[in-house]
Amino acid sequence: MSFKRPRGTADILSEDQPYWSHVYATGRRVAGQFGYSRIDTPTFEDTSLFQRGVGDATDIVQKEMYSFQDQGDNPLTLRPEGTASVCRAYIENGFQSGPQPVRMFYMAPMFRYERPQAGRWRQHHQFGVEAIGDQSPEIDAEVIELGWKYIADLGIHGVKLRVNNLGDPEGRADYISDLDQYFTERIDQLAKIDRDRLQRAPLRVLDSKVEETQQLADNAPKSIDYIGGETKDHWEALLMLLDNLKTIYPEFSYDVDHRLVRGLDYYNRTVFEYEPSNAGSQGTLLAGGRYDPLIGILGGQETPGIGFGSGIERMILEMKKQEVMVAQPAGPEIVVVALGDAGVAAAGLATALRAVDISTVLAPKRSMKAQMRYANNQNAANVVILGDREVENGVASVKSLTEGGDQSEVALDAAAIAAHVRYTKNQ
RNA sequence: GUGGGCGUAGUGAAGAGGUUAUCACGCUAGGUUGUGGCCCUGGAGACGAGGGUUCAAUUCCCUCCGCUCACCCCA
Numbered sequence: 001m002s003f004k005r006p007r008g009t010a011d012i013l014s015e016d017q018p019y020w021s022h023v024y025a026t027g028r029r030v031a032g033q034f035g036y037s038r039i040d041t042p043t044f045e046d047t048s049l050f051q052r053g054v055g056d057a058t059d060i061v062q063k064e065m066y067s068f069q070d071q072g073d074n075p076l077t078l079r080p081e082g083t084a085s086v087c088r089a090y091i092e093n094g095f096q097s098g099p100q101p102v103r104m105f106y107m108a109p110m111f112r113y114e115r116p117q118a119g120r121w122r123q124h125h126q127f128g129v130e131a132i133g134d135q136s137p138e139i140d141a142e143v144i145e146l147g148w149k150y151i152a153d154l155g156i157h158g159v160k161l162r163v164n165n166l167g168d169p170e171g172r173a174d175y176i177s178d179l180d181q182y183f184t185e186r187i188d189q190l191a192k193i194d195r196d197r198l199q200r201a202p203l204r205v206l207d208s209k210v211e212e213t214q215q216l217a218d219n220a221p222k223s224i225d226y227i228g229g230e231t232k233d234h235w236e237a238l239l240m241l242l243d244n245l246k247t248i249y250p251e252f253s254y255d256v257d258h259r260l261v262r263g264l265d266y267y268n269r270t271v272f273e274y275e276p277s278n279a280g281s282q283g284t285l286l287a288g289g290r291y292d293p294l295i296g297i298l299g300g301q302e303t304p305g306i307g308f309g310s311g312i313e314r315m316i317l318e319m320k321k322q323e324v325m326v327a328q329p330a331g332p333e334i335v336v337v338a339l340g341d342a343g344v345a346a347a348g349l350a351t352a353l354r355a356v357d358i359s360t361v362l363a364p365k366r367s368m369k370a371q372m373r374y375a376n377n378q379n380a381a382n383v384v385i386l387g388d389r390e391v392e393n394g395v396a397s398v399k400s401l402t403e404g405g406d407q408s409e410v411a412l413d414a415a416a417i418a419a420h421v422r423y424t425k426n427q
Numbered sequence: 428g429u430g431g432g433c434g435u436a437g438u439g440a441a442g443a444g445g446u447u448a449u450c451a452c453g454c455u456a457g458g459u460u461g462u463g464g465c466c467c468u469g470g471a472g473a474c475g476a477g478g479g480u481u482c483a484a485u486u487c488c489c490u491c492c493g494c495u496c497a498c499c500c501c502a
Contacts, residue, residue: 311502
């Protein structure tokens with residue numbers, strides 16, 4: 001055979017475009033409602049940005065990056081996620097000198113070399129937001145609320161929020177060592193996969209999919225028991241703000257889930273995920289958290305930040321599952337059907353109609369029957385029939401394609417035809 | 428990286444070790460000399476690749492490739 005698209009990529013065909021338009025429009029609108037403005041960063045960045053930002057030890061950096069060298073031997077990587085790039089842009093463009101916090105959103109393709117499966121692609125798209133330069137719990141709640149409104153406005157129901165607090169880097173060592181000890185004492189009850197996890201990333205044992213491990217994890221030490229002082233105040237204030245959201249959004253609800261951890265190194269304190277209650281294996285629709293250390297790690301001055309990323313493909317999957325209706329694009333207002341020697345006149349008429357903002361498509365030059373069928377398949381509102389007869393008389397036959405639509409002769413003039421179809425449309 | 432399932436026209440399916448591989452939808456031409464949808468008749472279009480077994484393989488076997496689901500991980 002011939003060429004095929006690379007594994008894990010998709011052609012987004014016209015039948016799916018209404019979903020994409022809906023998601024993009026909703027993202028833009030909701031972000032705007034919260035005062036977030038759009039930022040577009042390059043599709044590729046220096047490889048070291050992600051090594052430092054996402055974390056050298058993470059799976060994303062270890063085995064999932066699309067890295068390459070360009071002709072100048074520069075090590076570059078197709079972006080696997082959005083936060084590192086936005087923070088780089090924040091530092092590089094001197095945003096810290098402007099009013100804080102800086103609220104930004106992005107919609108862009110992300111690239112990860114993984115085995116594709118339901119809800120997972122090598123090229124996928126994310127809508128994400130970042131609020132940088134504010135450490136108050138109010139901004140945590142704002143980002144969480146924005147995520148909720150986005151999902152709700154997409155028309156998706158039955159989604160639950162899970163939140164946790166990972167504490168701060170200083171205090172986390174104590175927690176991880178206690179957690180390590182807890183699981184090590186019970187290592188004979190752990191599946192092999194979880195023993196490996198315990199070696200690599202003790203926190204990840206908490207969100208294991210192995211049922212026996214889950215039971216152990218329920219009774220494991222909790223990160224929220226290891227936070228204190230300002231971190232604890234922040235956490236308790238956030239929970240009150242979330243309770244407040246419940247009174248505004250009737251469907252909103254959340255669970256504190258001490259087993260919620262994240263796979264990227266930069267998170268601290270607040271982490272959260274939105275997931276449908278009946279989710280499949282790749283069910284997380286939107287996930288994020290606070291990343292106060294990140295800007296510093298990337299060489300900027302210490303600046304707090306919080307944000308989320310959400311997979312557009314997963315949103316669309318869920319919308320289809322829940323049979324969310326999206327607006328379908330209308331067909332052209334006019335399909336011009338040309339007969340005999342009227343081809344040139346028909347093309348000229350189509351041009352004139354578009355010039356007066358009537359969407360117009362020229363039918364392929366075939367039999368009249370075929371042209372009519374074409375117009376019907378295009379979902380056209382009207383056909384304009386132009387044959388030798390009409391051209392001779394200086395008229396065009398305009399026919400509505402609605403059921404029992406009538407046909408009348410109109411002067412062969414774009415303005416007159418435009419007026420006619422606009423008039424009948426409003427009847 | 429690991430494991431399961433699956434590869435037949437554009438799509439969805441059926442099929443048999445042996446002349447021309449079947450059906451539906453879609454596409455296309457006509458029935459209707461210039462009128463779409465419904466109906467009728469025709470046409471184009473497919474066995475993923477390589478190897479093996481066999482007189483004969485699209486069918487059985489193997490390998491590869493691809494798709495898909497799950498794990499790992501993540502949006």
